[in-house]
Amino acid sequence: MTTLTVEHIARIEGHGTITVEMESGVVSDVRMDIVEAARFFESMVVGRRFDEVSLITSRICGICSPNHALTSLKAVEAALGIEVSERTVLLRKLLLYGSYLQNHATHLYIFAAPDFVGLPSVFPLAQTHPDVVERALRVKKTGNDLTTLIGGRPVHPITAVVGGFSAEPSVAELRAMAVRLEALVADTIATAELFHSFEVPQFETSGEMLALVDGSDYAIYGGEVAALDGGWRRPASEYRSFISERVVGHSNAKHSTVDGRTFMVGSLPRINLSAGQLMPRAAEMLAKLGIEAPSRNSFLNNVCQAVELVDAAERCAMYIEQLLGIGGSSKPESFSVHASSGAAASEAPRGTLYHAYGIDDDGIIVSGDIITPTAQNLGNLEADMRLFAPTIADLPKDEFILGMEKLVRAYDPCLSCSVH
Amino acid sequence: MAPRVVIIGLASDFGCQVQVTNMEDHLLDVLGLMDLAYWQLASSGHLPDEYDVAVIEGAVTTAEHVETLRRARQTAAVVIALGSCAVTGGIPALAGTADFDSRYGVVYGDGVQVAPGRQSPMPISSVISVDYHVPGCPIDPSEFVGVLSRALMGLKDNMPQDPMCAICKTKENVCFLDRGYACLGLVTRTGCGAKCVSLGRPCSGCRGISPEANIAAARTVYADKGFSPLELDRLFDLYNAAREAVL
Numbered sequence: 001m002t003t004l005t006v007e008h009i010a011r012i013e014g015h016g017t018i019t020v021e022m023e024s025g026v027v028s029d030v031r032m033d034i035v036e037a038a039r040f041f042e043s044m045v046v047g048r049r050f051d052e053v054s055l056i057t058s059r060i061c062g063i064c065s066p067n068h069a070l071t072s073l074k075a076v077e078a079a080l081g082i083e084v085s086e087r088t089v090l091l092r093k094l095l096l097y098g099s100y101l102q103n104h105a106t107h108l109y110i111f112a113a114p115d116f117v118g119l120p121s122v123f124p125l126a127q128t129h130p131d132v133v134e135r136a137l138r139v140k141k142t143g144n145d146l147t148t149l150i151g152g153r154p155v156h157p158i159t160a161v162v163g164g165f166s167a168e169p170s171v172a173e174l175r176a177m178a179v180r181l182e183a184l185v186a187d188t189i190a191t192a193e194l195f196h197s198f199e200v201p202q203f204e205t206s207g208e209m210l211a212l213v214d215g216s217d218y219a220i221y222g223g224e225v226a227a228l229d230g231g232w233r234r235p236a237s238e239y240r241s242f243i244s245e246r247v248v249g250h251s252n253a254k255h256s257t258v259d260g261r262t263f264m265v266g267s268l269p270r271i272n273l274s275a276g277q278l279m280p281r282a283a284e285m286l287a288k289l290g291i292e293a294p295s296r297n298s299f300l301n302n303v304c305q306a307v308e309l310v311d312a313a314e315r316c317a318m319y320i321e322q323l324l325g326i327g328g329s330s331k332p333e334s335f336s337v338h339a340s341s342g343a344a345a346s347e348a349p350r351g352t353l354y355h356a357y358g359i360d361d362d363g364i365i366v367s368g369d370i371i372t373p374t375a376q377n378l379g380n381l382e383a384d385m386r387l388f389a390p391t392i393a394d395l396p397k398d399e400f401i402l403g404m405e406k407l408v409r410a411y412d413p414c415l416s417c418s419v420h
Numbered sequence: 421m422a423p424r425v426v427i428i429g430l431a432s433d434f435g436c437q438v439q440v441t442n443m444e445d446h447l448l449d450v451l452g453l454m455d456l457a458y459w460q461l462a463s464s465g466h467l468p469d470e471y472d473v474a475v476i477e478g479a480v481t482t483a484e485h486v487e488t489l490r491r492a493r494q495t496a497a498v499v500i501a502l503g504s505c506a507v508t509g510g511i512p513a514l515a516g517t518a519d520f521d522s523r524y525g526v527v528y529g530d531g532v533q534v535a536p537g538r539q540s541p542m543p544i545s546s547v548i549s550v551d552y553h554v555p556g557c558p559i560d561p562s563e564f565v566g567v568l569s570r571a572l573m574g575l576k577d578n579m580p581q582d583p584m585c586a587i588c589k590t591k592e593n594v595c596f597l598d599r600g601y602a603c604l605g606l607v608t609r610t611g612c613g614a615k616c617v618s619l620g621r622p623c624s625g626c627r628g629i630s631p632e633a634n635i636a637a638a639r640t641v642y643a644d645k646g647f648s649p650l651e652l653d654r655l656f657d658l659y660n661a662a663r664e665a666v667l
Binding site: 008010011013014015036037038039040042043044046048052055056059060061062063065102106110111114120121122123126133137138140141144152153154155156158159161166167247252254416 | 429431432433434435436437438439441442444445447448451456459460461462463464465481482510511512514515523524526527528529532535538557558615616619620621624658
C-alpha cells in the first residue's frame with residue numbers, strides 16, 4: 001500500500017492535510033485531516049456577558065468575522081426578543097456583503113486562481129498580468145472598504161452591537177460607496193468570465209445541498225433552510241432538529257449530516273436554491289455562462305462565487321439607495337435582560353452559519369452552540385474526494401495532487417472556523 | 421540580497437494575516453522589499469530551512485507549536501509577533517482556565533480526551549524571545565508595515581507603551597468611564613488611535629495591558645465607578661487572560 005499526503009495544504013484558511021491511500025494503483029481511502037487544534041469557542045462564551053458574545057465569536061474567523069459577529073447578535077436578539085429596525089437590517093446586509101466581496105475575491109484570486117495558471121501564488125501575476133492582479137485587489141479592496149464604512153474596520157467590526165449600531169457612516173460616504181459599487185460590476189463580470197474560462201472536471205457530488213431561502217430577497221441575512229433534494233423548508237432556529245453532528249477520529253472538526261446524508265453549503269447550493277432572486281446582471285451572467293441551476297458539480301462553486309460577486313456589487317448599490325431613502329434610526333433598540341435562549345442563522349460566504357445561546361437572568365451566557373459552514377461541508381468534501389480520486393488516479397503524482405487540491409479549494413474551506 | 425521572510429500561523433483566526441493582504445494599495449510594494457519565502461495562506465511551498473525574518477501569528481496551544489517556535493528562533497535573526505494572540509495570548513487565552521481540560525468534554529461530548537500535546541493557549545513570548553511586536557485584534561496593517569520596516573532596517577522595537585486614555589482625550593471622545601461604562605482605555609496599550617471609542621464602543625483591551633498603566637490606581641477608579649475587583653478581572657480576561665505571562 002502507498003500513502004500520499006499533502007501536509008498543510010496551501011492557500012486555504014487554516015491547517016489541513018490530505019491523505020490518499022492506494023492499493024496497487026487503486027484508491028482505497030481518502031481523508032481530510034484537520035490538524036488545526038480545537039479552539040473551544042462554544043465553551044469560552046459561557047460566563048461572559050450577552051453583549052460580549054459578538055466580540056468573542058467574531059474572532060472565530062478573521063476572514064468572515066462580520067458573519068460570526070452578526071449571527072451571534074441575531075441569536076442574542078432572538079433570545080431577548082429584540083426586533084431591530086429596517087435601517088439596521090439594511091446596514092447589516094451591507095456589512096455582510098462587504099465580507100462577501102472580500103472573501104470571494106480573496107478566495108478566487110489569491111487562493112484558487114494560481115491552480116489554474118500553474119503558479120504557486122498570485123504574486124508572480126503582478127508582473128505578467130498586472131491588469132488581473134489590479135482587478136483582484138480592486139474587488140477585494142471595495143469589499144474591505146464597504147466593511148470598514150459600516151463596521152469601522154475590515155476585520156472584526158466595531159459598530160455592530162445588540163439591537164443596532166453604535167455609529168453610522170455619513171450620507172456622503174454612502175453615496176460615494178454606491179458609485180464605487182456600481183462601477184465594480186464590470187470588474188465582477190470580468191471575474192466571472194475569467195473563472196468560467198478555467199476548465200473544471202465533469203463531476204457530481206453525491207450529497208444533499210442546503211441554503212437559506214427568502215421569498216423576497218437573495219437570502220444572506222436570514223430566511224428558512226431549504227433542502228435541494230429533500231424539497232423541504234424548515235425554520236433556521238430549529239437547526240438542531242435536522243442537522244446531526246458527530247465527532248470523527250481524524251479531525252478536530254465535527255462532521256454533519258442531514259436526513260442521513262452528507263451535504264454541501266455555499267455559493268453553488270445558494271444559487272441552486274435562489275437563482276430566481278439574483279439581481280439582473282448576475283442572472284444574465286449565470287445564463288451566459290451556461291450554468292443550469294440546479295447543478296451538482298462541486299467544482300462550479302468557484303464560478304458561482306464569482307456570480308455572487310456580480311450580484312453583491314449590484315445589490316449593495318441598491319441597498320444603499322434604499323438606505324438613503326428610508327430614514328429611521330439604527331440606534332440600539334431598548335430591551336430588558338432575562339433568562340432565555342435563542343438561535344439564528346445567516347449565509348456566510350462559505351455557507352449557512354448557525355449560532356445559539358442560553359442566557360441567564362443577569363445576562364450571563366450559560367450555553368453556546370455554533371455550526372460553521374466548513375464543519376457542515378467537510379463530510380461531503382471527503383465523500384467527493386473518495387468519488388473523485390479514482391477518476392484521476394492514473395495521472396502523474398503532481399497532477400493527481402493538484403486535482404485533489406482543486407477540489408478542496410472549490411469548497412473554499414475555512415479550517416480555523418471548522419475547529420471553533 | 422532581499423531578506424528572506426516567512427509568515428507562520430499558530431492558533432488564531434488568521435485575521436492578522438488577512439490584514440496583511442488587506443494592504444491592497446501597498447501590498448505589492450511591501451512584497452517587493454523582501455523575498456517572501458513561505459506563506460501557507462497565500463502560496464504553495466514548504467517552510468525553508470533558512471530564512472532571516474519570522475513573522476508569527478497566533479497563540480501557542482500545542483507541542484507542535486512549541487517545536488515550530490523553537491526552530492523559528494534558532495533559524496531567524498528576527499522574530500516578529502503578529503497580533504494579540506501572539507503578543508498576549510489574546511482571545512484564545514480566554515480558554516486557558518484551570519478547567520481547560522474539561523473543555524473537550526463540553527465541546528466534543530463526554531469521554532473525549534484531551535488531545536496529546538495540548539496546552540492552555542499562551543503568547544509566543546512564553547516559549548521564545550521576541551524581537552518585535554505588532555499588538556491589536558486585528559493588527560493595523562500600517563503598524564505592521566512600520567514594524568517590518570524597522571526590523572528590516574535594524575531599528576529597535578518601538579511598541580507603544582502608554583495607556584490609550586490620553587490619545588482618546590485628544591480625539592474629544594466623550595468618556596465612557598465617566599458615564600459608568602466599563603472602558604479599559606485607562607490601562608490598555610495605546611497605538612490604535614482610540615478607534616473603538618471614536619466609533620461608540622468602550623475599549624475592551626485588545627492591545628494588551630500597558631506597562632506604564634498604574635493598575636492599583638486604576639482599580640480604585642474602576643471601584644469608584646462601581647466595578648468590583650472581580651468584575652474588573654473578568655473584563656481584563658477578555659483579551660488578557662494570560663497577562664501574568666507577559667507582565
